[in-house]
Amino acid sequence: MSTRPAIVVERLQKAFGTVRALDGIDLTVPQGTVLGLLGPNGAGKTTVVRILTTLLAPDGGHAEVAGFDVVRDAVRLRSAIGLAGQFAAVDEMLTGRENLELVGRLYHLGRAEARERSADVLERFDLVDAADRTVKTYSGGMRRRLDLGASLVGRPVVLFLDEPTTGLDPRSRIGLWEVIEQLVDRGTTLLLTTQYLEEADKLADAIAVIDHGRVIAEGTADELKSQVGGDVLELVVVRREQLKDAVTAIAPLTCGEPQLDEDTGQVRVPVKGGANVLADAVRHLDAAGVAIADLALHRPTLDDVFLALTGRATAAEAGVAS
Amino acid sequence: MSSSPASLSWAVTDAIAMTRRNLVRYVRVPNLLVFSTIQPVMFVLLFTYVFGGAVRIPSGSYKDFLLPGILVQTVIFGSTQTGVGLADDLSRGMIDRFRSLPMARSAVLAGRTLSDTVRNLFVVLLMIGVGLLIGFRFHAGFISAVGAIVLAVLFGLAFSWISAFIGMAVRDVESAQTAGFIWIFPLVFASAVFVPVATMPGWLQSFARVNPVTNTAEAVRALCQGGPTATHVFHSMAWILGILLVFVPLSVRRYRRV
Numbered sequence: 327m328s329t330r331p332a333i334v335v336e337r338l339q340k341a342f343g344t345v346r347a348l349d350g351i352d353l354t355v356p357q358g359t360v361l362g363l364l365g366p367n368g369a370g371k372t373t374v375v376r377i378l379t380t381l382l383a384p385d386g387g388h389a390e391v392a393g394f395d396v397v398r399d400a401v402r403l404r405s406a407i408g409l410a411g412q413f414a415a416v417d418e419m420l421t422g423r424e425n426l427e428l429v430g431r432l433y434h435l436g437r438a439e440a441r442e443r444s445a446d447v448l449e450r451f452d453l454v455d456a457a458d459r460t461v462k463t464y465s466g467g468m469r470r471r472l473d474l475g476a477s478l479v480g481r482p483v484v485l486f487l488d489e490p491t492t493g494l495d496p497r498s499r500i501g502l503w504e505v506i507e508q509l510v511d512r513g514t515t516l517l518l519t520t521q522y523l524e525e526a527d528k529l530a531d532a533i534a535v536i537d538h539g540r541v542i543a544e545g546t547a548d549e550l551k552s553q554v555g556g557d558v559l560e561l562v563v564v565r566r567e568q569l570k571d572a573v574t575a576i577a578p579l580t581c582g583e584p585q586l587d588e589d590t591g592q593v594r595v596p597v598k599g600g601a602n603v604l605a606d607a608v609r610h611l612d613a614a615g616v617a618i619a620d621l622a623l624h625r626p627t628l629d630d631v632f633l634a635l636t637g638r639a640t641a642a643e644a645g646v647a648s
Numbered sequence: 649m650s651s652s653p654a655s656l657s658w659a660v661t662d663a664i665a666m667t668r669r670n671l672v673r674y675v676r677v678p679n680l681l682v683f684s685t686i687q688p689v690m691f692v693l694l695f696t697y698v699f700g701g702a703v704r705i706p707s708g709s710y711k712d713f714l715l716p717g718i719l720v721q722t723v724i725f726g727s728t729q730t731g732v733g734l735a736d737d738l739s740r741g742m743i744d745r746f747r748s749l750p751m752a753r754s755a756v757l758a759g760r761t762l763s764d765t766v767r768n769l770f771v772v773l774l775m776i777g778v779g780l781l782i783g784f785r786f787h788a789g790f791i792s793a794v795g796a797i798v799l800a801v802l803f804g805l806a807f808s809w810i811s812a813f814i815g816m817a818v819r820d821v822e823s824a825q826t827a828g829f830i831w832i833f834p835l836v837f838a839s840a841v842f843v844p845v846a847t848m849p850g851w852l853q854s855f856a857r858v859n860p861v862t863n864t865a866e867a868v869r870a871l872c873q874g875g876p877t878a879t880h881v882f883h884s885m886a887w888i889l890g891i892l893l894v895f896v897p898l899s900v901r902r903y904r905r906v
Binding site: 376379380381383401402404405407409412413414415417419420424428429431432433434460476480 | 658661662665669672673676677740741742744745746747748749750751755905
């Protein structure tokens, strides 16, 4: 049991009418690790989470969480998991404390234990001062923290967070990341879905990129980045009209399609390896008479990876309807 | 689907926890209760004083005729809130959370229908209070009066389960409001709630006579006013049982797959 993966998913299938939401997904999440499920809207991320948390029955394939089959052992599985979905699913009319104690009671904890764990969660999530106010008075970030807290009252072995920071302002997002990192340090297995590549990069041990109901790439953030092949050269021209000239000038160094941003005058392009890329780029640009404001060499971000894998822009920009 | 003693006791405990959760809002925001009582009280006053003089009833006072009918109308209107509340929970993601917890599958629905029944009981008692102030009287003794109240509230509980099914089928609050209400109107108005069935045209009478609202209004009325009660009460109870037998399993099934 101790070496058994916390989540096993094999050839998982689900169709809604004629739409194949999941088209044979395989995933394995070892205990105590974080898997980031990354993909655009409608890729099938939420469907995976809904099946693994027993909210939805699969059409085919097999899935187990904490050793329990999602179909046959659904009842016992629910005692072992926590879920925070895309909404902050907390009751506005109850106080923060009442929300947590209610969830504790529904996990079938005793009254005293539900109270104790709720107090513990309130403290951990910095909600002690607001604990006895109705949730109606909470900010969006506080609601998300309470929602996340509610998913932990049952001390789950495996935690599912479906786009936990969607709709939050950057400050609340970073705050929530810190909380999630602490959780993971305590050894909870976490499956996290996100559209934010930065989020997966920051929180996940391993990342599975899914698109159209299939896993199209898997690995650590570094492994995925290396799939893009080498580094990314990023430069900003002084005069926008020289954007094309810049691309032509550095063409001998590149190994992929350049991304141009007409508004900022920025070019991003994968380049072949080599220590002299920067110096070579400067020389080529100088020879072509292109004035540059900024020039830098980056390891590729997951944005670059996603573009390379799907041929489409990043999830946030693509905005494919689900 | 197991029905061991342990899971049965959890079903009760979980349903009580959910009932409390739903009732807390009335304590915290008493306005919610005030507004759900104003309308029925207004119906009592308007019908008594505006239509009371025009409606001819076979015997007794219109106040004694009307109030039992309005009690039945009130519990049915009140029951539409069950579907609205569930649709609200659905659209806020609350139902997803509850369904991911190891709680009893019946508890969300049972808690919602029970808390709406408690609210219905409160409104019914308040209306009887208002009725007593303007001249309504029980004529058949204490036990029958209690029986009238229990029957009205049970009838509301049965309709709450229909409402629950509608709420989970339509899934959003506005649709639940509309879909939960439109079919109620003909049932309530083409019944013995406000007027004796005998005053309606023949074709409508045949509908009104089989209408469960008529059966229940007549049963509650008989329990308040005296006179033969057995047939009406039997018909009403048969409807209540029939509705529950159909809509409890239908709604729970819907909840599992929602």
